Amino acid sequence: MIYFDNAATSWPKPPEVAEAMFHFLNEVGANPGRSGHRLAVESGRIVYNTREAVAEVFNAPDPLRVVFGHNVTEALNLALRGLLRAGDHVITSSMEHNSVMRPLRALERQGVEVTVVQCSPEGFLDPADVEAAVQPNTVMIALNHASNVVGTLLPVAEVGRIARQHDLLLLVDAAQVGGAYPLDVQADAIDLLGFTGHKSLYGPTGTGGLIVGERVDVARMEPLKRGGTCSHSEHEEQPDFLPDMYESGTLNAVGLAGLEASVRWVLERGVDAIRAHEVELARRLMSGLRDIPSTGSGRRPGVTVYGGMDANRQAATVSFHVAGMEPSEVGLRLDEEYGIMCRVGLHCAPVAHKTIGTFPVGTVRFGLGALNTLEEVDAAVAAVGQLAQEAQ
Numbered sequence: 001m002i003y004f005d006n007a008a009t010s011w012p013k014p015p016e017v018a019e020a021m022f023h024f025l026n027e028v029g030a031n032p033g034r035s036g037h038r039l040a041v042e043s044g045r046i047v048y049n050t051r052e053a054v055a056e057v058f059n060a061p062d063p064l065r066v067v068f069g070h071n072v073t074e075a076l077n078l079a080l081r082g083l084l085r086a087g088d089h090v091i092t093s094s095m096e097h098n099s100v101m102r103p104l105r106a107l108e109r110q111g112v113e114v115t116v117v118q119c120s121p122e123g124f125l126d127p128a129d130v131e132a133a134v135q136p137n138t139v140m141i142a143l144n145h146a147s148n149v150v151g152t153l154l155p156v157a158e159v160g161r162i163a164r165q166h167d168l169l170l171l172v173d174a175a176q177v178g179g180a181y182p183l184d185v186q187a188d189a190i191d192l193l194g195f196t197g198h199k200s201l202y203g204p205t206g207t208g209g210l211i212v213g214e215r216v217d218v219a220r221m222e223p224l225k226r227g228g229t230c231s232h233s234e235h236e237e238q239p240d241f242l243p244d245m246y247e248s249g250t251l252n253a254v255g256l257a258g259l260e261a262s263v264r265w266v267l268e269r270g271v272d273a274i275r276a277h278e279v280e281l282a283r284r285l286m287s288g289l290r291d292i293p294s295t296g297s298g299r300r301p302g303v304t305v306y307g308g309m310d311a312n313r314q315a316a317t318v319s320f321h322v323a324g325m326e327p328s329e330v331g332l333r334l335d336e337e338y339g340i341m342c343r344v345g346l347h348c349a350p351v352a353h354k355t356i357g358t359f360p361v362g363t364v365r366f367g368l369g370a371l372n373t374l375e376e377v378d379a380a381v382a383a384v385g386q387l388a389q390e391a392q
């Protein structure tokens with residue numbers, strides 16, 4: 001079996017992840033921060049260690065500004081819905097996932113002004129277009145770091161500089177590249193970074209969060225939910241300090257135990273080394289797909305690959321079409337006949353497909369990860385080549 005669906009969720013996970021979760025469930029078990037006995041203290045320590053590990057991978061200076069939630073969708077909702085008010089203007093791109101677009105469209109109905117800056121058909125964003133969209137009422141720029149459809153990297157650091165010049169907040173959806181690309185919230189001037197544990201951080205589902213930078217006025221950022229935090233329990237009002245003000249309710253402590261192990265695994269392997277491996281995989285995959293012979297008397301390419309076709313400017317996520325075959329059929333046949341797991345369709349990012357010209361059919365997407373190999377890439381290219389030949 002070849003697992004090329006890492007852009008949806010990474011698999012397999014490093015063995016340390018299940019081991020840490022097994023240990024937590026069998027040896028620790030208690031509610032973090034809720035009680036004073038030794039097991040609760042140990043549970044709280046594991047959660048804090050996970051904050052430290054996440055802070056380290058993104059070079060965030062203060063682990064207590066790592067707010068945990070269930071996934072990046074929750075984190076992005078917290079940042080967008082928590083900070084934007086009627087009359088505010090926010091800038092985003094035409095390569096976003098619905099986890100940014102849907103909260104923004106809902107906020108638009110409540111009076112928030114939204115500008116979607118058009119990206120190129122390859123999925124690239126020109127920072128000058130972002131700057132040109134700044135208005136007197138702009139408060140935030142919200143961007144993903146890498147497209148989940150074609151993998152193209154958006155110029156986050158350049159946009160970070162623009163955001164600082166205009167005194168705006170930069171919110172980055174790091175779902176696709178957190179752990180697979182060297183991201184640095186300080187050097188890249190990122191004020192709010194949403195991460196999800198189960199993709200390129202190799203942790204379990206149900207983990208993720210928001211790193212809240214010093215420039216964010218937390219007194220203005222409304223929590224998505226309020227409730228028990230086990231801090232300041234004498235008050236009926238929500239605490240006003242990080243991370244408690246945004247972490248009401250029992251945390252997914254067993255998931256966070258797994259996340260600590262996975263982030264430590266990423267750090268040990270090295271983000272730069274993971275990045276270099278994924279660039280090599282993506283380069284081999286794109287050139288292999290591009291070299292699949294033309295079909296229909298050579299009039300049309302057997303396979304069309306979308307995106308910038310430059311492995312150095314993208315994550316290891318590659319979208320393509322096989323001429324004469326629907327993406328859904330390609331996905332089904334790859335699974336049933338070749339044991340290749342991938343994802344087809346719109347990948348929850350309709351605006352990105354409109355940008356690259358593949359809406360509403362979508363694409364076949366290969367999402368490669370740190371544990372994939374060049375041999376798997378070659379086998380998958382051969383399988384796609386066979387399908388393209390049959391589709392003639």
Ligand SMILES: Cc1ncc(COP(=O)(O)O)c(C=O)c1O
Nearest residue numbers: 071072073097099144148175196
């Ligand atoms: C760019 C991007 N943003 C957000 C998400 C949402 O991730 P999650 O489901 O973990 O919240 C995804 C997942 O596919 C994604 O690729």
